[in-house]
Amino acid sequence: MGSLTGKRALIAGGASGIGRATALLFAREGAAISVVDLDEVGGRAVGKEIDHEGSRAIFVPCDVTQAGDCQRAVKQTVRDLGGLDVLVNSAGIIRRANVLETTEAEWDQVMAVNVKSVFLLSKYAIPVLAEAGGGVIINVASGWGLVGGPRAAAYCASKGAVVQLTKSMALDHGRQNIRVNCICPGDTDTPMLRDEARQLGEPMEQFLADAAERPLGRVGRPEDIAEAALYLASDASSFVTGTALVVDGGGIAG
Secondary structure (H helix, E strand, O other): OOOOOOOOEEEEEEEOHHHHHHHHHHHHHOOOOEEOOHHHHHHHHHHHHHHHHHOOEEEEEEEOOHHHHHHHHHHHHHHHHHHOEEEEOOOOOOOOOOOOOOHHHHHHHHHHHHHHHHHHHHHHHHHHHHHHHEEEEEEEEEEHHOOOOOOHHHHHHHHHHHHHHHOOOOHHHHHHHHHEEEEEEEEEEOOHHHHHHHHOOHHHHHHHHHHHOOOOOEOOOOHHHHHHHHHHOOHOOOOOOOOEEEEEOOOOOO
């Protein structure tokens, strides 16, 4: 315990799902947390939960597709928490459709939330991390950023972009002692996964049962992904950068 004591972490998409689990775990490990999200109700609830457990948290409302909002989120985090050591880019959406079914507006929205947000928050966080002598950026990609998936054209394209952006930033900023990695989760029981069933018009129980068809025989929990993020944020991974860590119960192993 306490592997992040004294660290300050900005968690984009921290109001729910993987982001929420990561914020709570990082706080239990000693980090002060900036919960950054468009969902004010959910974001403030996570902040209060962290506060009640005795750790420090702030909530910053932010549209992660907008440069001004992202710059303000980084500035407010630094101002209120006294600095920034870890950036977690976990904001994301999915549209379950092939290219013929996907509208231009849907394509643009998926790419903006899933990719542009990583670019913008990293753009404003990297100078802060570099000035402080280094830090960590963790991007949440997907197993479908490494292999294709059906009826998810924009999502697969966006997550593939996150994997490659991660590698590029790792090369560019390693000399500044900034480690950049991404996590590639498999199906994880979050509101987004359940929304996929609704988009596809499939019964929820059957959809989740199909998602569990992998070597470990279950879907992931947000906490499973948060534990991987903790490893990448901590000194235990001090020689790890530019990697795509697959956490999917063996889903794409074969």
